[in-house]
Amino acid sequence: MKYSFVTIEGNIGAGKTTLSHLLAKHYNARLILEQFADNPFLPKFYENPQQYAFPLELFFMAERFKQLKELLQQKDLFQNVTISDYLFTKCLLFAKVNLPDDEFRLYQRLFDIILQQLVQPEILIYLHAPVSKLQQNIKKRGRTYEQGIADDYLFSIQETYTHYIKQHNLRTLFVDASNADFLGNEKHLQVIVEALDKEYEVGQHYLTLP
The missing domain is CATH 3.40.50.300 (P-loop containing nucleotide triphosphate hydrolases)
Known part of the structure; x- marks a missing residue:
C-alpha cells in the first residue's frame, strides 16, 4: 500500500461505503x-x-x-x-x-x-456508475427518503463531481463501476488493491473491472 x-467517492448509491469497509478490513x-x-x-x-x-x-x-x-x-x-x-x-x-x-x-x-x-x-478513488445502476442500488438498500431521487438530480451530482476532479487535477483512480460487485466478486476488489500498490502522478487514472 x-x-x-x-x-472513496462517487454519486449517491455508487458503493462508496461497501468498498471502504472492504479496503479497511x-x-x-x-x-x-x-x-x-x-x-x-x-x-x-x-x-x-x-x-x-x-x-x-x-x-x-x-x-x-x-x-x-x-x-x-x-x-x-x-x-x-x-x-x-x-x-x-x-x-x-x-x-x-x-x-x-x-x-x-x-x-x-x-x-x-x-x-x-x-x-x-x-489519493481519491472515484466510483463512476450510470444513473440506472445508481437507482438500482438506491432501491436495493431501501432508505425511504431516497426512493424519490430523480434521475436529473443524480446526473447533476455526477457532472459536478467529474468536472471538479478534472478541473483540480486530483490524484484520482477513476473506476468504471457499471458492473461493480465488490462484495460478491473478489476480482473486483483485487483490481483496487493492486492499483493501490502503485504510485501515480497527479491526475486521472482509469480502471475497469473484469
Whole structure:
C-alpha cells in the first residue's frame, strides 16, 4: 500500500461505503464513515429542497469537519492507513447543485475557511456508475427518503463531481463501476488493491473491472 490516507467517492448509491469497509478490513485500516443518518434535515430536504437545502448543507459541513478534524489528529500506533468514504469537498459539490447562487457564495466562503484546517487524502478513488445502476442500488438498500431521487438530480451530482476532479487535477483512480460487485466478486476488489500498490502522478487514472 503506497498511501496512508485514501478516500472513496462517487454519486449517491455508487458503493462508496461497501468498498471502504472492504479496503479497511484488507489493510487493517482506520475507517472514517460519513454519519449522514444523523442529519435531521435530510428527510425534510427530499420533501422540500428549496426550504431545507441551506441548513442541510451547513449541518453536513459542520459534522464532516468535526469528524475529520478529530480522527485525523489522533495518532494510531496500530493502524497506519486511513480509509474514508467521503471527501470533505463533497460539501461544496452538493451545495453547488442544491443552493441558489447567493446562498452558495456565502457557503463557499465558509467552506474555504474550514478546508484550510484539514489534511487532504493522498489519493481519491472515484466510483463512476450510470444513473440506472445508481437507482438500482438506491432501491436495493431501501432508505425511504431516497426512493424519490430523480434521475436529473443524480446526473447533476455526477457532472459536478467529474468536472471538479478534472478541473483540480486530483490524484484520482477513476473506476468504471457499471458492473461493480465488490462484495460478491473478489476480482473486483483485487483490481483496487493492486492499483493501490502503485504510485501515480497527479491526475486521472482509469480502471475497469473484469
